[in-house]
Amino acid sequence: MLEEIVVTSQRRTQLLSDVPISVTALGQEDSDRRGLLSIEDVSRVTPNLTFNNLGTTIARIAIRGVDSSAGSGTTGIYINDVPIQVRQIGFNAFDVFPLIFDLERVEVLRGPQGTLFGAGSQGGTLRFITPEPDLGEFSGYNRAVVANSKSGDYSYEIGAAVGGPMIEDRLAFRASAWYRRDGGFVDRVTESATDPGTLELVDEDSDSIDNLAGRFDLKWALTENVTISPSLYYQEQDYNDRNNLWIEDTGPAPLSASFAGAYTAPLRFSDFSAGRFRSGEPTRQAGEDRFFLPSIKAVWEAESVTLTAVASYFDRKQTLADDFTTFDQVLFTGIVNSGLGIIPPVSPFGFSRPVLPGQNATSFDTNEQENYTFEARLQSNPDQFERLEWQVGVFYSENEQTAVQQVEDLFLGQVLDTQFQDLFGFGLGPDPIEGFFGIPLVDGRFIFDNLEVADDTQLAGFAQIDYEIIDSLTLTAGVRVSETEFSIFNEVVGPVLGPFTTDQVTSKETPVTPKFGVSWQPTDDDLLYASASKGYRIGGANAAVGIPCGVGGDANGDPIPGTALGDQGLIDRPLAFDSDELWSYELGAKNRFFGGMLSTEVAVFHIDWDNIQQNIQLPACGFRYFNNVGSADIDGAELTATLAPVEGFTLSAAFGYTDASFSETAWATPDAQAAGALPLVSDGDKLGGPPWTLNLVAEYRFNGPGNTPLSVLVDWAHIDAETDLTPISNPANGGFDPTFTPPPDTDLVNLRIGAQFLEGLDMTLFVNNLLDSSPTLNRFVQPAGTLSRAQTFRPRTVGVQAIYRF
Numbered sequence: 177m178l179e180e181i182v183v184t185s186q187r188r189t190q191l192l193s194d195v196p197i198s199v200t201a202l203g204q205e206d207s208d209r210r211g212l213l214s215i216e217d218v219s220r221v222t223p224n225l226t227f228n229n230l231g232t233t234i235a236r237i238a239i240r241g242v243d244s245s246a247g248s249g250t251t252g253i254y255i256n257d258v259p260i261q262v263r264q265i266g267f268n269a270f271d272v273f274p275l276i277f278d279l280e281r282v283e284v285l286r287g288p289q290g291t292l293f294g295a296g297s298q299g300g301t302l303r304f305i306t307p308e309p310d311l312g313e314f315s316g317y318n319r320a321v322v323a324n325s326k327s328g329d330y331s332y333e334i335g336a337a338v339g340g341p342m343i344e345d346r347l348a349f350r351a352s353a354w355y356r357r358d359g360g361f362v363d364r365v366t367e368s369a370t371d372p373g374t375l376e377l378v379d380e381d382s383d384s385i386d387n388l389a390g391r392f393d394l395k396w397a398l399t400e401n402v403t404i405s406p407s408l409y410y411q412e413q414d415y416n417d418r419n420n421l422w423i424e425d426t427g428p429a430p431l432s433a434s435f436a437g438a439y440t441a442p443l444r445f446s447d448f449s450a451g452r453f454r455s456g457e458p459t460r461q462a463g464e465d466r467f468f469l470p471s472i473k474a475v476w477e478a479e480s481v482t483l484t485a486v487a488s489y490f491d492r493k494q495t496l497a498d499d500f501t502t503f504d505q506v507l508f509t510g511i512v513n514s515g516l517g518i519i520p521p522v523s524p525f526g527f528s529r530p531v532l533p534g535q536n537a538t539s540f541d542t543n544e545q546e547n548y549t550f551e552a553r554l555q556s557n558p559d560q561f562e563r564l565e566w567q568v569g570v571f572y573s574e575n576e577q578t579a580v581q582q583v584e585d586l587f588l589g590q591v592l593d594t595q596f597q598d599l600f601g602f603g604l605g606p607d608p609i610e611g612f613f614g615i616p617l618v619d620g621r622f623i624f625d626n627l628e629v630a631d632d633t634q635l636a637g638f639a640q641i642d643y644e645i646i647d648s649l650t651l652t653a654g655v656r657v658s659e660t661e662f663s664i665f666n667e668v669v670g671p672v673l674g675p676f677t678t679d680q681v682t683s684k685e686t687p688v689t690p691k692f693g694v695s696w697q698p699t700d701d702d703l704l705y706a707s708a709s710k711g712y713r714i715g716g717a718n719a720a721v722g723i724p725c726g727v728g729g730d731a732n733g734d735p736i737p738g739t740a741l742g743d744q745g746l747i748d749r750p751l752a753f754d755s756d757e758l759w760s761y762e763l764g765a766k767n768r769f770f771g772g773m774l775s776t777e778v779a780v781f782h783i784d785w786d787n788i789q790q791n792i793q794l795p796a797c798g799f800r801y802f803n804n805v806g807s808a809d810i811d812g813a814e815l816t817a818t819l820a821p822v823e824g825f826t827l828s829a830a831f832g833y834t835d836a837s838f839s840e841t842a843w844a845t846p847d848a849q850a851a852g853a854l855p856l857v858s859d860g861d862k863l864g865g866p867p868w869t870l871n872l873v874a875e876y877r878f879n880g881p882g883n884t885p886l887s888v889l890v891d892w893a894h895i896d897a898e899t900d901l902t903p904i905s906n907p908a909n910g911g912f913d914p915t916f917t918p919p920p921d922t923d924l925v926n927l928r929i930g931a932q933f934l935e936g937l938d939m940t941l942f943v944n945n946l947l948d949s950s951p952t953l954n955r956f957v958q959p960a961g962t963l964s965r966a967q968t969f970r971p972r973t974v975g976v977q978a979i980y981r982f
Contacts, residue, residue: 181281197764198777198779201282203281209930222832239286239302240299240834241835246803247716248261250713251271252301255469257488263577264791264802265719272467275356275411281305288760289709290709295713320333320335321976323942328360331359347397359384360416362454363380364377365445367456379417379460382416392407401478411467412466417462418463420461423952425528435527457499469491471487474486479560480560485552486550497538498538502530526961538584543578545578549571566641567639568637568639569639579627582621582625589607592609614671627665628664632662636656638655639655650694651694653690653693657688664681665679673720673721687757689710708761708762715754717751721799724739724740725794740799744848745844765779807840812833830870831868832868833867833868837860838860838863841855841857854910860901869896873890886931889927893925902918919954922949925947939978940977944972951968
């Protein structure tokens with residue numbers, strides 16, 4: 177008999193097999209057995225949950241192909257009842273995820289959850305549930321790990337959690353503290369100043385990460401019916417460096433004679449097959465991401481209803497020093513577009529590697545986020561209203577987010593001045609930056625200075641009812657009505673952007689997100705359901721893009737052919753973009769067979785997504801903007817199955833399939849098509865993401881010598897290659913990037929061998945990435961450059977894990 181898990185995915189306690197939506201739930205013991213330590217690990221075992229790691233500090237998450245790196249998130253992220261997702265403003269504002277330690281369970285709700293979880297839960301919702309303090313007895317959880325990666329450094333962690341009654345049946349606590357160091361495996365190197373083409377080690381295993389988390393909860397039973405639960409959560413991640421791997425530079429030496437002797441090309445940096453992982457960034461790309469989350473929850477339980485109220489404050493600060501040395505140089509040494517006017521390119525490529533001794537440029541990025549939320553909901557208690565269950569609630573949030581990006585480059589002027597001397601016989605004057613762009617450095621330091629401030633306010637009311645019209649047949653109806661208001665303020669200045677400018681965009685909307693469903697449960701082992709639900713996401717605004725993109729147009733104010741904006745029929749980025757919405761239709765079944773020996777969950781779905789907010793890259797100039805670009809159809813299916821054919825042996829499978837395609841061709845503006853501009857997306861382009869994923873797990877538990885409980889677990893995760901055209905890989909589109917490389921097939925195999933020597937003490941020997949797979953992931957080439965970068969899996973990692981529970 178397979179063990180049942182309890183979830184609260186519909187804001188009430190239910191068995192997972194009774195919930196008429198597609199949910200993956202992973203309890204603490206299950207996560208420990210499988211070695212799930214991060215959201216990336218969770219995505220590997222969850223159908224149609226995609227986690228795209230674009231670098232140490234940058235990641236995107238999507239459910240069922242509802243993926244967008246523009247505007248507000250498409251996936252709701254919750255710690256208990258508190259939303260923490262982020263709006264995409266600036267260049268490095270990405271979602272943060274709680275580190276997986278002392279969690280009761282993780283719930284992944286697939287499909288729109290707009291009725292109960294609000295805006296942003298378009299593709300689904302990800303919930304991290306922590307243990308509540310126990311008023312009756314003490315318990316504890318302790319975990320320690322040490323591991324070593326091939327071609328890398330040691331990783332280790334230690335954490336402890338304990339909780340129990342302070343005053344029995346009246347006051348209880350739970351406290352936890354945890355630290356983990358992820359050892360690096362990427363070596364940062366530099367070219368020899370005396371022997372170009374020769375690489376010298378600067379920082380071995382540079383991409384290490386220090387993780388720290390702590391939590392303290394209280395539960396106070398004021399009366400038999402009223403409890404108050406305050407909570408404090410703190411998390412911090414410190415990044416020593418990013419794990420962007422330099423692969424190779426295939427370009428020619430610069431045409432400028434002064435630099436030819438200091439630049440040897442081609443040059444190969446990394447060799448994945450040989451276990452050589454290198455980065456050539458001139459500066460260390462250090463960063464920090466920390467958040468503090470105090471909250472308080474009050475619950476009043478009457479005979480027939482329960483009232484729950486939750487208030488929270490989320491304070492997050494994210495900083496990053498991003499290396500822009502090669503980005504700046506490539507952009508302005510291959511394509512010349514300046515205060516002097518538009519000059520034909522002197523070369524099809526810029527200089528992809530530094531050409532001056534000590535040359536460096538750094539983008540200092542800061543993202544600060546403050547969220548205030550309050551929710552109150554009143555709901556019926558089970559079996560109190562005969563066939564009816566209901567809940568109503570109100571939600572309020574006020575979120576302020578500030579993003580700052582300042583790019584310091586004190587070498588670019590010298591590079592440009594020398595290039596002009598060599599190629600044209602004249603220099604750029606005493607201030608080369610002003611001579612080239614027409615505007616001097618900001619504060620004598622910055623070529624780019626951008627401030628964005630976003631304010632989002634929501635007030636919503638929601639309700640949902642479940643009515644059993646006849647035995648085992650239940651109808652569900654719900655709706656959420658919101659009043660939303662957002663304003664975004666942009667302030668930009670700098671040589672590459674032009675004169676000081678400010679923009680302000682404000683918008684108000686009243687989105688309505690209903691849900692309808694029917695479920696039939698003829699037996700305790702069988703559930704069939706169908707649903708239709710709506711998801712919604714708030715709009716936003718764009719910061720300015722750089723002069724090289726073709727800002728301002730030609731002398732007549734018309735788009736400039738050959739520039740990134742001109743090829744899209746634009747002379748500037750759109751100032752604002754609108755909200756988008758989708759409808760999802762789902763059929764599903766949850767069944768248990770052979771007396772509970774086999775359990776299955778299957779779902780098929782169709783999604784209509786309109787007015788999609790998307791990230792429009794301008795690959796010819798290195799900038800981007802967000803816009804609404806047409807509609808898409810998403811069809812898919814998912815299957816999870818667990819089989820226990822004999823005692824001690826379990827087989828599990830999780831399969832997800834998604835076919836997400838744009839359903840129309842869309843241009844940047846209504847006039848762009850008539851003007852002959854290229855579209856942003858073409859009918860049939862894929863949204864991106866793997867067509868299908870598969871995870872298989874085999875586990876055997878048995879008694880060894882001395883009756884010691886032993887276990888062997890093998891975990892295989894496969895992600896299918898993306899082979900179809902996307903907007904960026906389709907040459908018919910204005911944002912086409914010929915250097916784009918789609919993700920390949922990937923396979924990751926993990927092995928775990930465990931033993932329980934004492935009651936509550938589990939020891940596990942593990943080998944992650946058993947086959948030492950190192951696929952080329954997220955490969956890209958800088959605009960007008962020749963240097964390719966990528967990421968890959970952590971090399972084979974061998975370690976030992978010890979867990980003690982009481």
